[in-house]
Amino acid sequence: MALDRITGEHSVAFVRSEQLFDWARRNSLWYLAFGIACCAIEGLMSASGPRFDFDRMGVFFRASPRQADVMIVAGTVNHKMAETVLRLYEQMPEPKWVVAMGACASTGGPFRSYPNVVLGVDKIVPVDVYIPGCPPRPESVQYGFIQLQEKIKRQAEERNAARRDRDR
Amino acid sequence: MSELHDTSYEPGLLAEGTFDPGERPAGIKRIPRGVEHLATEHLVVNVGPQHPSTHGVLRLVLELDGETIVNAEIVIGYLHRGIEKLGEHRRYHQLGTLMDRGDYMSGIHGELAAAMAVEQLMETEVPAKAQWLRTLMSEINRIASHMVWFGTFGLDCGAMGQFLYAMRDREALIDVLEAVTGQRMMFNYVRPGGVLADLTPEMESAIRTFLRTIDGYLDEHDALLGGNEILQMRVKGIGTLDRETAVAFGLTGANLRGSGVGYDVRRDRPYAAYPELEFDVPVGSTGDAWDRYTVRMGEMRQAVRMIRQCIDGIPEGDIMAKVPKVLRPPAGESYACVESSRGELGVHLVSDGSDMPYRFRYRPPSLYSLQALEEILPGRMFADAIMLIGSIDIVLGEIDR
Amino acid sequence: MLPDATAIDKALAAIGSAEVATTTLGLEVRVEADELVAALEALKSGEHDFPMLVDLFGIDTGEAVDIVYHVRSLSRDEDVYVKCALSYEGELTSVWNLYPAALLPERETAELFGLTLAGHPNPKRLLTTDGIEPLLLKSVPIRTVEEVRDR
DSSP: OHHHHHHOTTOOOOOOHHHHHHHHHHTOOEEEOOBOSTHHIIIIIHHHSTTTOGGGGTOEEESSGGGOSEEEEESOOBHHHHHHHHHHHHHSOSSOEEEEEHHHHHHOGGGTTSTTBOSOGGGTSOOSEEEOSSSOOHHHHHHHHHHHHHHHHHHHHHHHHHHHHHHO | OTTTTOOOOOGGGSSTTTOOOOSOOTTOOSOOOOOOOOOOOEEEEEEOSSOTTSTTTOEEEEEEETTEEEEEEEEOOTTOOOHHHHHTTSOGGGHHHHHHHHSTTSHHHHHHHHHHHHHHHHTOOOOHHHHHHHHHHHHHHHHHHHHHHHHHHHHHHTOOHHHHHHHHHHHHHHHHHHHHHSOSSOOOOEETTEESOOOOHHHHHHHHHHHHHHHHHHHHHIIIIITOHHHHHHHTTOSOOOHHHHHHTTOOTHHHHHTTOOOOHHHHSOOTTGGGSOOOOOOOSSOSHHHHHHHHHHHHHHHHHHHHHHHHHOOOSOSBOOOOSSOOOOSEEEEEEEEETTEEEEEEEEEOSSSSOSEEEEEOHHHHHHHHHHHHSTTSBHHHHHHHHHHHOOOHHHHHO | OOOOHHHHHHHTTTOTTOEEEEOSSSEEEEEOGGGHHHHHHHHHSTTSOOOEEEEEEEEEOSSSEEEEEEEEETTTTEEEEEEEEEOTTOEEEOOTTTOGGGHHHHHHHHHHTTOEEESOSSOOOOSSOTTOOOTTSTTSOOOOHHHHHTO
16 A cells, blocks of 8 residues: 555556565564463564564464464574474475574573573574564564564665676 | 275175175165274374474374374473573572573562572571562462463463453553563562562552453453353363372362362462461362363452452561572571462472572472373363363473473 | 471381481481382371372482482371482382372483483483483583683
């Protein structure tokens, strides 16, 4: 509808299909319902609750990794869990992003000195956005998602610019 | 399998002697005698650790015959992060931060247990006002925790709407907790010797505002989920834990009281300001999932009753006893338990006289509740498994520690 | 809360190694490992019914692993702590047929203290994966600051 305001009603817009998909991807980031620890209460449950309501931004949970775009790693990853995290990441279709939520997923957090804990989920899967906090407030998670949207936008622009240079 | 696909019919396989199919009528190519050799195979289904209804990273391995569960095994350890080991490398007043992350739904109760265990060793006298504030915060936290249980229990049974209502009320409670303690989840509010902060008049009025609406909300919740006939049919008479089983598995809290054993740490081993409060302990009769539901709903109402008494009855005085900056309790052992939202949460401390505990043991109520699941699952349908996980209300943070 | 020490002493008369003492913790009974099951049986059955196992855990004392059985009588609301010392890499005898509540805590204790589990119906590892040391032993260190910093 925003497009209507710019181009007038009943207008037709021409875009590259790739640009359209990038726009759609950015605004429908479905995350995998995969809570590990305390952060899950803030980042997944409060987030889908009525006050924070991430659905407004098109961020909604999916129960299956095969339908998800984003994996929020919400909690401490230990050696037993690491295998599952990697497997879930591999099951997600491309393009996919990972958000490391909280201190534990970023570096190991308060449990970093325990030998069974993995020092940050970036040892297992590539991470796009780190959200600090123990646990981060839902607002922080929301800001993290905005940063992820910005990143996707930037990546798309860079790709298009590279193509323009090549075509020239 | 080969028997199922065997298409050669031998007359001898028919019920011997009782029925002779004889000649086929003209135009009929087969004898309509049904499918023979209908054998079922047991199927092993893995649920979790990533599953939207296992409340975290619980993994269940279920052996199914059709849709009926024959055998179940619990696999845990996906969140084992060494709370007990790290407790041996933390100072005594830092234990609260670890306890918060154990049972992360009811942090105040964990902190309270750790603080009480330290106080028991130090023989510290806690000021009366601090005791009342501890009680008040415990009960607010209990409702907040039960709200999450209420919301997710509905989700597990296939209802969605009440989750949104429960989260709405939880946010109101979390606002109060945040105003007092400064954090939404990891409060670190209860310290050995007292509490961190006092109530300001604004916080008190925020609690009173909440108290004005909560009764109506609780009735609404109960009508929305418990008043629903579909839910009642799904939970009544299912997952029955009788008295003996419940005691044998070491169940505590609402799960034990649902089975008809009226044991409540708040009443039977009073701590904080509970001896001065009036409250009832809701007790179930048969121990099925419905009893556990009604006991928890009753507990929320009792918690509201206690919050009312607390907010009116807080005495004047200090909120912190005189305790040294570095706590060095004398050598010895202590065990302190509180009634958390999930049952008896205990902390067993072994001190050797230094500034760090020699051994720090967290008695997780959920671990003991979880064991009963292996007992009640066989014989039930697969969909009941999800509902029963919800009905015993577990938190994986304290199961794996 | 605190049971009568003489009554517990009398109930455990048949257990030769049982020593009853009242400490800061409460009533502690120390028994030898080979008489542990008999001691718990004597406490559970009979007039001193202690039907509930509240907790089961280990303590690494430096010389041995102390296993603590915290049992409770619900009718009288009394607690007894039964302790028995096991040597390192010793054998933990399961008491699951007396107290089914011991099923998971026993597996956890055996794993985190490096003990073998005898008489348990499912003596698998519970919390960690293969190859991880018994983490609750005092001889197993936690990560140093340097290790964490240079992650």
